[in-house]
Amino acid sequence: MKYQGMIFDLDGVICFTDEYHYQAWKRLADELGVAFDREKNNRLRGVSRMASLDIVLEDYPEPLAEAEKLALAEQKNETYKTLLAQMSPADLPEEVKETLWALRRRGLKLAIGSSSKNTPFILQQLGLGGFFDAVSDGNNITNSKPDPEVFLKAAQMLGLEPEQCLVVEDAIAGAEAAHRGGMDAACVGDASNAGAGDYNLSSILDLLEIV
Numbered sequence: 001m002k003y004q005g006m007i008f009d010l011d012g013v014i015c016f017t018d019e020y021h022y023q024a025w026k027r028l029a030d031e032l033g034v035a036f037d038r039e040k041n042n043r044l045r046g047v048s049r050m051a052s053l054d055i056v057l058e059d060y061p062e063p064l065a066e067a068e069k070l071a072l073a074e075q076k077n078e079t080y081k082t083l084l085a086q087m088s089p090a091d092l093p094e095e096v097k098e099t100l101w102a103l104r105r106r107g108l109k110l111a112i113g114s115s116s117k118n119t120p121f122i123l124q125q126l127g128l129g130g131f132f133d134a135v136s137d138g139n140n141i142t143n144s145k146p147d148p149e150v151f152l153k154a155a156q157m158l159g160l161e162p163e164q165c166l167v168v169e170d171a172i173a174g175a176e177a178a179h180r181g182g183m184d185a186a187c188v189g190d191a192s193n194a195g196a197g198d199y200n201l202s203s204i205l206d207l208l209e210i211v
């Protein structure tokens, strides 16, 4: 087997919470009167909450104090959590479920490597609490993607060397993080369209052809 483990990004790979991030940021941007569209949203993929806010505020006419920025990030997160609360195991896409179980049957170790601090709640909502062998997320890192920290910690938790792991990502910043950590990247969605991966997939099921 070429890889012993797989490290999955969460938002935009395992589930469509990337759409909820978009909706929550869009609502905040509208309230602030700054332009925000899907193109700009693509730049937020894999990026931490506060770094995302800085991108959303790029066109805001005046600088904001740190406390104001924290309040705005909190406001966005409240909207986002309301959307997450409506999720259930039915929101786990069928092809994701099929892929995860097939990889597990083949004996691969499976981890999450996500910048999101909401990771435990999302996994629970999807019925995946306890499924993964390791969860590395926004709660245990200091540097967000494209820094490789989240993936290096995931590999370490799995007891594997970076080169034994394949990272699965929808973010260009995430593919860069994998490469900086010495790992190959399989991309879906936006990052696949940009050709950012070692493998650029049209469906997550294509992972079963790689390992």
Ligand code: BG6
Residues within 6 Å of the ligand: 010, 011, 021, 044, 045, 046, 047, 048, 049, 052, 077, 114, 115, 116, 117, 118, 119, 138, 171
């Ligand atoms: C990543 C998303 O998974 O998590 C980013 O791709 C998001 O868009 C980041 O900003 C942080 O998420 P959260 O849930 O901690 O605000």
Ligand code: MG
Residues within 6 Å of the ligand: 009, 010, 011, 012, 013, 018, 045, 046, 169, 170, 171
């Ligand atoms: Mg993502």
